[in-house]
Amino acid sequence: MIIASNVTKKFGKLAALNNVSATCNKGECIALIGPNGSGKTTFIKSILGMVVPDSGFITFNGRNIIHDWMYRRHIGYMPQIGRYPDNMTIGQVFSMMKDIRAHKTGKPVDESLIKAFGLDQLLQKRMRTLSGGTRQKVSASLAFLFNPDVLILDEPTAGLDPLSSEILKEKIKSEKDKGKLVLITSHILSELDELITHVIYMQDGNVQFHKKLSDLQKDTGEEKLARAIASVMSKK
Amino acid sequence: MKKITKYVLTDILRNKIIIGYTIFLLLISLSLFNLEDSASKGLLSLLNIVLIIIPLVCVIFSTIYIYNSAEFIELLVSQPLKRKQLWLSLFTGLAGSLAFSFLIGIGIPVLLYAATATGYIMIAMGLLLTVIFVAIAMFAAVIARDKAKGIGLSIFLWLYFSLLFDGLILFVLFQFQDYPLEKFMVVASALNPIDLSRIMVLLKMDTSALMGYTGAVFRDFFGTNTGFIIAIAILLGWIVVVFWWSLRKFIRKDL
Numbered sequence: 001m002i003i004a005s006n007v008t009k010k011f012g013k014l015a016a017l018n019n020v021s022a023t024c025n026k027g028e029c030i031a032l033i034g035p036n037g038s039g040k041t042t043f044i045k046s047i048l049g050m051v052v053p054d055s056g057f058i059t060f061n062g063r064n065i066i067h068d069w070m071y072r073r074h075i076g077y078m079p080q081i082g083r084y085p086d087n088m089t090i091g092q093v094f095s096m097m098k099d100i101r102a103h104k105t106g107k108p109v110d111e112s113l114i115k116a117f118g119l120d121q122l123l124q125k126r127m128r129t130l131s132g133g134t135r136q137k138v139s140a141s142l143a144f145l146f147n148p149d150v151l152i153l154d155e156p157t158a159g160l161d162p163l164s165s166e167i168l169k170e171k172i173k174s175e176k177d178k179g180k181l182v183l184i185t186s187h188i189l190s191e192l193d194e195l196i197t198h199v200i201y202m203q204d205g206n207v208q209f210h211k212k213l214s215d216l217q218k219d220t221g222e223e224k225l226a227r228a229i230a231s232v233m234s235k236k
Numbered sequence: 237m238k239k240i241t242k243y244v245l246t247d248i249l250r251n252k253i254i255i256g257y258t259i260f261l262l263l264i265s266l267s268l269f270n271l272e273d274s275a276s277k278g279l280l281s282l283l284n285i286v287l288i289i290i291p292l293v294c295v296i297f298s299t300i301y302i303y304n305s306a307e308f309i310e311l312l313v314s315q316p317l318k319r320k321q322l323w324l325s326l327f328t329g330l331a332g333s334l335a336f337s338f339l340i341g342i343g344i345p346v347l348l349y350a351a352t353a354t355g356y357i358m359i360a361m362g363l364l365l366t367v368i369f370v371a372i373a374m375f376a377a378v379i380a381r382d383k384a385k386g387i388g389l390s391i392f393l394w395l396y397f398s399l400l401f402d403g404l405i406l407f408v409l410f411q412f413q414d415y416p417l418e419k420f421m422v423v424a425s426a427l428n429p430i431d432l433s434r435i436m437v438l439l440k441m442d443t444s445a446l447m448g449y450t451g452a453v454f455r456d457f458f459g460t461n462t463g464f465i466i467a468i469a470i471l472l473g474w475i476v477v478v479f480w481w482s483l484r485k486f487i488r489k490d491l
Contacts, residue, residue, distance in 0.1 A: 011490075045490075045491075048313075048314045049313070049314075050310075050313050050314055050490070050491045051490045051491070052488055052489075052490060069316060069317065069318050069319075070316055071316075072314065072315060072316040072317075073316035075314075077314045079310075079314070083306070083307035083310055083311070084307055084308075084311060085247065085305070085307055085308045085311070086307070087247070087250065088247075096243055097315070099239055100239060100240070100312070100315055100316075100317065101315060101316060
């Protein structure tokens with residue numbers, strides 16, 4: 001579904017992505033793992049076309065994304081730090097996004113997360129007054145709102161309270177079971193265990209490995225993802 | 237595209253600065269027309285406001301607005317939208333609302349007190365300058381990532397067009413005063429939209445007689461209908477070229 005070939009991106013001297021190649025298919029749930037500054041977010045942003053790679057290309061359903069923009073209607077993106085126009089209310093943000101996107105997909109909108117997070121009680125609140133966690137809830141609801149085929153979640157549970165992060169995980173699981181492609185970055189490895197099928201481990205802009213979770217467990221002999229990753233890291 | 241423009245416009249109109257700007261222009265133009273004994277004198281005083289204040293306000297407001305919409309831009313860039321559409325909507329929203337304030341603040345008083353050919357030309361020049369300086373501001377905002385740098389750059393560009401450019405021209409004139417420079421002056425004036433609009437308005441006023449021999453050359457060139465059309469085309473060219481340049485930068489920008 002998404003194929004990245006030899007994607008390279010430099011910010012000044014620093015190579016944020018160094019010849020990254022990856023193939024992501026429908027029905028997979030992929031965890032992007034790596035230390036801070038390893039290029040995870042840059043990789044996600046280049047899939048979304050927010051960062052333009054210096055060389056290499058990315059295709060979405062067989063079409064190069066550089067001359068295409070309609071492919072983004074198949075993607076729901078939850079940014080690491082959701083930034084929204086300060087003087088809009090939650091309700092206005094939702095209705096603006098619906099206004100921009102809804103007619104293009106033709107699918108009914110999925111407002112289950114808005115209700116589950118209780119955001120429908122807060123529609124009058126201005127974005128500037130929101131706490132970090134509530135912002136995350138808005139980001140998450142927006143990512144799932146249009147029933148996209150691909151979900152890209154950058155640190156989805158950071159800043160969420162345990163109850164909300166449980167709601168979000170349940171939602172991710174149910175979407176994965178519908179055969180969607182889910183791409184998650186997270187540092188809380190323990191919560192990824194039950195969600196993911198594949199692991200991409202990145203370091204210094206390079207993909208160190210891209211494996212099935214079961215293969216990784218077999219290779220390292222560890223059941224838990226956190227321990228498996230730790231054993232990989234300590235071997236290096 | 238229309239939808240995004242609508243959101244940009246409502247956001248700008250909710251901003252109190254643009255309302256303050258309209259009232260400020262209205263107060264200045266009304267008081268100038270009432271203070272001076274003849275309308276054409278009032279128009280001459282107003283000309284300096286139009287040539288100095290309007291570009292300054294447009295360039296600063298637009299630059300700050302673009303930086304403050306960073307979140308809005310970031311949010312929409314990850315959506316199924318063309319970047320071109322987004323940038324064009326921001327441009328339309330900014331230029332539209334600032335031009336609207338100009339029309340209310342300066343246009344209406346001019347039409348009330350001095351509805352002459354000079355008045356009409358001045359309104360047209362003010363509108364063109366508004367749009368040109370919105371484009372310049374968007375260019376400054378797209379090439380500088382840092383807000384302070386971007387605002388500094390746009391103020392510098394304003395300073396260049398309204399003061400430094402004239403200084404440079406004067407310097408060249410004095411250095412080469414033994415040579416005929418009239419043709420050069422005509423070309424040089426096209427390189428600065430503020431100068432060009434000043435010439436266009438002054439040529440319609442009686443004061444153009446005071447401009448000496450160069451003034452006569454300007455009159456020969458820009459005073460004709462062809463010259464007028466060329467001047468308008470140059471000003472429109474400023475809008476198109478600067479905006480197109482900023483658009484190219486924006487399409488390749490990492491967000």
